[in-house]
Amino acid sequence: MKAVVGFMVILLGVSHGVETHCDGRHDGAQCYGALGGTVDIQLMDSTSEISRYQLLKNSLKILDVREKMILSNTIVHRSVFFPSNGTFRITNLSRTDSGDYTLQTFDSDGKSSGVQILQLFFQAPVSSVLLVSECLSQGERRVSCSSEGGDSPQYSWTLDGRTLTDAEILSGNMKTNVITLKQHVSGHLACSVKNLVSKVSKEQRLSTCGFIFINCTSVNGTQVSGWVYEANNILCIEPTTEPSTTPQTAVEIGHLPLISGVLSTLIIFLVVVVAAVCAQRKKQNSKTKEEENDQEEIFADLRVVKQQAKQLEKRAELEFCRVKCSKRPRQTEPTIDDCLYVNVHKFR
Known part of the structure; x- marks a missing residue:
């Protein structure tokens, strides 16, 4: 029974830098490569026990080896054969390199000992992706994904890293390059474009259209x-x-407790400030009244002292009068007029 084996490409670069490996040891194998790149085709495990083998492309012989000696190679300018591991390398691939390859082996007598067929397909890799979106009349959003270069591109879509659902797509499907999203859909939309030899993706942040x-x-x-x-x-x-609920609405609802907390804090702060100002003014008024009371007490004390001084002065004058009058003859008693005379004489 023939085994049909398909091999995906291992990409190491773009265009001329793309290299692929193809296992052609099984009859009916299918291999893919990138145009302008390189493909390594492993034709057999070992060539030591095979006397002669030939590789034909569409019945045209391109490689002939006998006893590990290369008799002919029609594409020697861009190919090389490694007898040690049975690998045939072709570089600078073109579309004409696609087709059916047949490997024929012969024994020492020149008789055919086996035939196996290999199919090679070469495609242009996808180089870039363009993602364009637009809002429609009812709030839907049409998104188109186009690729530059690339043969037989295949498309796929994801939203926030997951596959789009039918509830989010109004028209189109996951394999088309143009889809229409429903009004509530938003998030990071990504379009991936691939073929048998390459894969490129493009992402865009989408919001609702305001509906x-x-x-x-x-x-x-x-x-x-x-x-x-x-x-x-x-x-x-x-x-x-x-x-x-859209993500934007959910965010706004989530902010309500924060806004309420900020307003409450602001109101409390204003009340504390007003109370502090009132207390400061009351304290200043109290201090002013106390200072006025202290001044009144000082003035009252000064008046008392002044009165006491006047009384002492009067007492001193009376005592002086008595002393003066005591030095006069005893036959006469000092009178008030005499005391007044002494006082007037004193202050002259």
């Missing part, structure tokens, strides 16, 4: 349900509801 889903009573009393542009929504007289 919301309403399910409410209109101004005239009728029930309204559907998608409308949020900025121009005048149909509802009651809060609108959406079928699903």
Whole structure:
């Protein structure tokens, strides 16, 4: 029974830098390579026990080896054969290199000892991807993915690292290069383009087109349900509801406790500041009254001292008068007039 084996490509670069390895030891094997690149075809395990073998492409002999000696190689300018491990390398691949390759082996008598067929396919690798999106009239979003170069491209889509679901796609499918997303879809959308020899992807951050889903009573009393542009929504007289909470709405709802906490802190801070200002003013008023009371007490004390000084002065004058009068003859008693005379004489 013939075994059909397909081999994917191991990419080491782009275009001329792409190298692939092909196991052609099984009859019916299929191998793929990149145009402009290199392919290593392993034809057999060992050549030591094979007297002669030939490699033909579409019945045209391109390689003839006998007793480990290369008799002919029609593409010697871009190929080389390694008898030690039975590998045939072809470089600078072109589309004409695609086709059916036949390996024929012969025994020492020149009789055919085996035939196996190998199929080679060479494609142009995908070099880049362009991702374009646009909003439609009802809030849907059309996204197109185009590749530059590349034969037989295959497309696939992911949203935030996962496969898109049917609930998110309005039209198109995962294998087309143009899809239409429903109104509520947002996130990191990625398009991957690949073929048998390459794979390239492109990612874009998508947001909603500004539409919301309403399910409410209109101004005239009728029930309204559907998608409308949020900025121009005048149909509802009651809060609108959406079928699903978008990431942006979830973030806004999550911020409400934080905003409430900030406002509460600000109000408390203002109350504390006002209380501190009032206490400071009250303290200053109290201090001013105390200073005024102290001044009044000082003035009162000064008046008392002044009065006491006047009384002492009067007492001293009386005592002086008595002393003066005591030195006069005893036949006469000092009178008030005499004392007044002494006082007047004193102050002259």
